[in-house]
Amino acid sequence: MRQLETALIGAGLIARMHLEAWLAAGACVRIHSLDGRAEELVQEFDGFGVKAVGSLDEALDGVDAVDICSPTDTHRDIALTAIARGVAVVCEKPLAADVAEAEEIVGAAEKAGVPVYPAHDIRFAPAFARLHELVAEGHLGAGTVARFTVAGYHPRPWTGHATAESGGILTDQMLHGVDIAYWLFGDVVRVHAHYQGEITAPAPQGTAAVGTVVLTHAGGALSQVVSRWTPTPQPPIRVTFHVSGTGGTIVHDSEWPQEIQVSGGPAGTFGYYGESPFTSEIREFAQALRGGPQPRLVAHDALAAVRITQAAARSAWTGRAVELPVKGAAA
Amino acid sequence: MKVAVLSFAEERAATYAGLLHAMPDVDLLLADPDGSPDDPGRGRSTARRLGATFAEGWDELFGLRPDAVVVVGEPGACRPLVERAARAGVPVLCEYPPTDGETDAERDADVLARVCEEAGVRLSVVSPVCFGPAFAAVRGELAKGGVTGRLTTIHGAYNGPRPAGERAARSGALGTNAPQLLDMVDAVLGGVHAEQVYAQTNGVGAEPGVASAALVTVRYADGTVVSLDCSWGAADAGPSAAGPVMTFIGEKASVEFTACPRLLGGFDAVTSRERPQTRGTDPYAVMLGEFVAGVSRGSGAGPDGAAALRTLRVIRAARESARTGRPVELAVPYGVAS
Structure with missing residues (x-):
């Protein structure tokens, strides 16, 4: 197996999870961070093929891929620099803060x-x-309506500065739900959204917000996504879905008992959640970088998610449904 | 790491070979000099399909110096292969000898356990759930006892369907489903010996002489009471049909373990039936992964020969109890402190 080399940009919570996943996938990793925390992370993973580097230039020199885990407003410049040097880009969501930047990144990547x-x-x-x-195997028949809910507690205060117009929860947590809807039912032509609770940042830990979105897909299927930041940490996360088609339904609730359940006492340290999705995700990307099959997520998925979430933000701000042009549909 | 699959007498060997081949660090070696009665070319065609090294004979295979071997095959043929691997100092994963009464399963297991122990080689026995990380988490926490307090009672079920193979089917529910449940109990209790075994079986809906349903209650030397349902069930009859479920009752709290929990539900309009879906992770892939990882760490994984022998003793006692209708007292084997 060929040794992969990855440049990890950023040293925060997500960067740490990606780092563990890259190491599990057999890559060696150099970390570059503007906030000076790269050294801390390197010390913690001492001896695992991890080093800190002082500049983006040094980070990108000769690597197979860059993994961008820095704040969203830095994604564009880092991605374009990497693409110009022929370095593959893995990027934490969202790909960019607005549609124009996302299109610029994806356009440059396609060209190169x-x-x-x-x-x-x-x-x-x-x-x-x-x-x-x-x-995909056809067990649902033709998709008709899907409902998704996600409720989670944001474990830290909201940082950065965001106005109500920027969309709040509709552009961060909501991205998960719309990405799944898009993955199942394809292109979205119309978006309607509401948001409630706190929209702007900064805000303290425990700030609550709700986003409600309805998507109309080009094929006719409909999706509803309700996304929440809960004010209390219990339960830490709750996910449900109910997906219908001409072939029946497929449902899920994260509160169904899974491998381990404790009753009559506190759960203590019985936690077991199986393999982290980050580990599976980075492994699939690493396989693709080594010449394996195309992963389930590519550039146009990133662009679609940014377009849909930005449309949701615009809908919530204006109170109108937002129409999305589908590339190729009019031709 | 070089991992060999020895003998393709059973179809499962091809499955094991495929799963091992999919692991990034494994070089697969195959040998099947005796051939399988139903498909003599199975070993060779599997090797060709996977691009694995195929050895013409056992000497050639062991000459390739495998780091670990998985032995699959006719019960009579397994023992010499395990013995040979042990003499070569190679860790072994092998299946339970059948408990259908045609061979002396306990004697076989006893011999293999001793041979491997004398050679200083770790013998691992096929019992997929015992290799899994979720079960390891339960076992680790129960050993600490902080949440549950002292363990008093265990009840569990594994209602896997009637097996396809005729010989396996003849061994009944006690032969097919009890070993995994008893191995889990043995792992949690740390190898303490069973003192009393009581079992009831019936053959409702099975061919004459085959016990398709079985309940087994065991009292262990440390006082723990364990009651298990090993009956065959319908394939889609919920989590206990997909894999073992087990509840561990302690003095302070209880823990439920479900090996293959429901991941998705829903309704299939074509068949007009519910469609439960369990997690996609294949327990056999997990088992082989842990076996290989255990070999590279030098630490071993899953039940060893001694554990398999304890499980086989309980199954033999359960058969006797089911026949007589009375509980069977088991003597602690000579030289073993409970």
Whole structure:
């Protein structure tokens, strides 16, 4: 197996999870971070083929891929620099803060023939991965209506500065739900959205918000996504879906008992959640970088997710449904 | 790492070969000099399909110096292969000897356990759930006892369907489904010996003389009471048909373990039936992965020969109890402290 080399940009929470996944996939990793935390991460993973480098230039020199886990507003410049040097791009969601930047990245990548793999990790969660397999194998028949809910607690205060117009939850957590809807039912032509609760950042830990989105797919299927930041940490995350088609339904609830359940006492340290979706995701990207099959996530998936979530933000801000042109549909 | 699959007498060997071949660090070696009665070319064609090295004979195979071997095959043929691997100092994964009464399963297991122990070679026995990370998490936490307190009672079920193979089917539910449940109990209790075994079976819906349903209750030397349902079930009859389920009751709290929990539900309009879906991870792939990882760590994985022997003793006692209708007291084997 060929030794992969990856440049990881950023040293925060997501970067750490990606780092562990790259190491599990057999890559060696150099880390570059503008906030000076790369050294901390390197010390922690001392002896695992991880080093810190002082510049983006040094990070990109001779690597197979860059994995961009820095704040969203830095994605464009890093991605374009990498693409110009022929370095494959893995990018934490969203690919860019607006549609124009996302189009610029994807356009440059296509022109240069450089792959872009967006890290929409939810596609690797077992329930969603199996759902897609069943739908792709035809067990759902023609898709009619899908409902998705995600409720989670944001474990830290919201940082950065975001206005209400920027969309809040509709452009961050909501991306997971719309990405799955797009993966199952394809292109989206119309988006309607509401948001409630806190939209702007910064905001304290425990800030609550709800996004409600209805998507109309080009093929006629409809999707509803309700996405929540909950004010309390219990339960830490709840995910459900109910997907209908002419062949029946497929449903899931993360509260169904899984491998281990404790009753009559606190769960303590019995936690077992199986393989992390990050591990499965980075392994699939690594296989593609080594010449394996195309992964389930490529550049146009990143672009679609940014287009749909930005349309949702615009719909919530304007109170109108937003029409999305589908490339090739009018031709 | 070079991993060999020895003998293709059973169809499962091709499955094992495919799963091992899919692992990135494994070089697969195959040999099948005796051939299979139903498909003499199975070993060679599997090797060709996977691009694996095929050895013409056992000497050639062991000459390639495998780092680990998986022995699959007719019960009589397995023992010499395990013995040979042990003499060559190679860790072995092998299946349970059948408990259908045609061969002395306990004697076979006893011999293999001793041969491997004398050679200093780890023998691992096929029992997929015992190799899995979720079961390891349960076992680790129960050993600490912080959440559950002292363990008093275990109840569990594995309602896997009637097997396709005729010989396996003749061994009944006690032969096919009890070993995995008893291995899990043995792992959690740390190898403590069974003192009393009581079993009831019936053959409702099976051919004459075959026990398709079986309940087994065991009292262990440490006082733990264990009651297990090993009956064959319909293939889509829920989590206990897909894999073992087990509840561990402690003085403070209880823990439920489900090896193959429901991942998806829903309705299939074509068949007008519910469609439960379990997690996609193949327990046999997990088992082989852990076996290979255990070999490279030098630590071993899954039940060893001694554990298999304890399980086989309980199954023999269960058969006797089912026949007589009375509980069977088991003597602690000579030289073993419970």
